[in-house]
Amino acid sequence: MLQTKRKTMLTIITNQKKERDVLVARPYLSRRTPYDTDALLSCPQIKLITGPRRTGKSTEAILMLKNKNFAYLNFDDGQLLSAWDENAVWQALQQVYPAFDYLLLDEVQNLDGWDLWVSKLYRNGINLVITGSNAKLLSSEMATLLTGRYIQVSMLPFSIDEFFAWHHLELKQLAPEQTAQAEALQADYLRNGGYPETVISRNIAQSYLSTLFDSIVWKDTAKRHRVRNVSDLNDLAMYMLSNFCNPFSATDLASDLGFSSVATTKKYMEYLREPYLFYYLPRYNNKLKLMAKAPQKVYVVDNGFVTAKAFNLGENLGRLLENMVFVELIRRGYDTEKSLFYYRSRNDKEVDFVVRSGHVVERLVQVCYDMTSAKAAKREINSLIECAGELKCNNLCIVTMGEECVIEERGHTINVIPFIKF
Template sequence: MRTIVNNQRKERDLLLSRPYLPRHTKYDVEELLASRQIKLITGPRRTGKSTEALLMLKNRNFAYLNFDDGKLLNAWDDDLVLESLQQVYHGFEYLLLDEVQNLDGWDLWVSKLYRLGVNMVITGSNAKLLSSEMATLLTGRYIQIEMLPFSLSEFFLWNHKSLSDNLSEDEAVAQSLINDYLHFGGYPETVAARSLTQNYLSTLFDSIVWKDIAKRHNVRNVEDLNNLAMYLVSNFCNPFSANELTDALGMSSVATTKKFMGYLREPYLFYYLPRYNNKLKLMKKAPQKVYVVDNGFVAAKAFSLSENLGRLLENQVFIELVRRGFDTERSLFYYRSRNDKETDFVTRRGPHVDSLIQVCYDLASEKTLKREVDSLIECAGELKCQNLLIVTMSEERRIEKNGYVVKVLPINKF
């Protein structure tokens, strides 16, 4: 065991020696580390959770265990691991547990460490597994930090640009970067090698479906699971119901479809957006809309005969809203009026509707402009909301109609 821990220390030191782009976060690192609460960093695979944890702990005395290591898992012994950590990292102040969900019974072990007073930073790629089990054993004893692929702002910083600069001075370069991000997303390992993006993300997608989901849940009919994943990524931003999916894909039952949908959500691959309704029962019955965690997966895996720039922009806006802390359980929805007019996103703060957001790639057509504005205003009337916004690819203006003011913002200013 000591040899395994020593080898992982060499791995840790090698990772620490590399240059990284610091990520945007609302948390103060010093304040986080001073807290005895467990720091739980979650998010999709390969989005920089381990890097973020390493940057938080850099220049501090911390121990490191990587649970993607089969040798560590096969030789696991609670007491021997703690003994080896003390020998290799004498007097360590913090403990980083990377991809801890791979260890059977990890929650009991983490609970034991917490009682012993160990200050822990944990990373993991399974939302349900981590949050539900942490909530069961360690309610109120952890802080969850969610990591997603690079935002547009971070993508610009990677390319030595800033969204806060006057982009008109170098508009062609800025629009090229925005367009690149729209199509290929922000996975950290793809932004420096765009020619490899589709191959990398195709492999990652398959790995999540076949390894993180099928293997973990002992799925026997993996072909049905994969067909569902491919259908969802090809129909991103569209409404669906479990009954419709079952019929369209020839699934064995609606219950199986719902179960597989849950599995695909766990590793942060897909999000399901409910239709807003004051009555919870009606909201649960309405069709949901599906979004994918990164536009790059669309380019890599979606079966499509034509490019849909509007949906790519909508997906990008959705993920940005999630990045800002809105979630599909309590504060982020879509809405359809009594006359069947739709608003892409409804944000809520507490019990009150905070804003309505429409996404439209191009408002140059008067017909398109009228459709989008009228839908937004009709939904605003029903939801009693005055904060109205249309996000576009590049247009900016202010529209006044029927006593409402609609702000139009380009994606870079949004």
């Protein structure tokens, strides 16, 4: 029996090595991250690469390890999971990858009890690179067992900078003759987002993202949490997708969708946050109790999901731009629990994003697709200035699709910045 287990595991890991070698041989666009790969690999801490499915986590890990002697385990492989035996795995790894220096564990959260096994590997001095697509499992287990022993690298769909690079344009060094192409690319990115597979082949974007969205809801969420009423979970996901950038509360959602329980609605909302599909932005307030009670705003990880799946009667370019700005702020490391919020003034004026550093509000960011309308410009400026007064912040900007200028108004300086420069 033991010999059979070892033989089966050896076959599985040998086949995975063939897959790994194919992946290593492919050409890739290097992602533009702030991390020094050599410095990351030289440190003993676990390298944890997190983010939504299909955003290039495995690719980034392989690029990090491409010229290194590394072993590979892919936990999206049902055969590996069903035949799992810790001792057999270890023996097979040593046989297939003699004297390996690094171990790459891809989508490790699919393995039951993965955290205990990873902890043991770490204690035994194995230099680990891990990828995962579930925020709660990774953050809670890693924080519990491995506090201070890992470095987290976050991956999201392509930024607009990376999207331009794929099309052989440098966002910060555009020549005058490239203006028309840049505007077309920006409009494309606004609607179709930056998932790597769709960037390579735009003609498949909507069908690919529709299938991926369903897979995240049904596989990564419903199956993992053993959700019985999957149609309710899917209805919630579709409702939030169609109402992205809008404020909501669990009570309102339960009522609008006809759910019997607010508690279940909250639970489903958390489930849909875990695979990095949706983000919930709290309303800023110095009093935590009031902040917790206020409606949150919902954002989606990539605009392409909205175009592919959302039930919208018309194209809302303003909300697409707002969502794009939100994802860019997340990409820069801002956190919806500590440093990124929205705000409503006492007179019900709203600013889209409050960026905080520690206890200090460092920047207010308003989003307006088109500032050429005098009425729209006045509305956005008035809201921004009123909120700036209440929050004691003088660093103000409005992100637009194309306009760029500086506005002096009532003692405030407002920088109007096109997204392409934001």
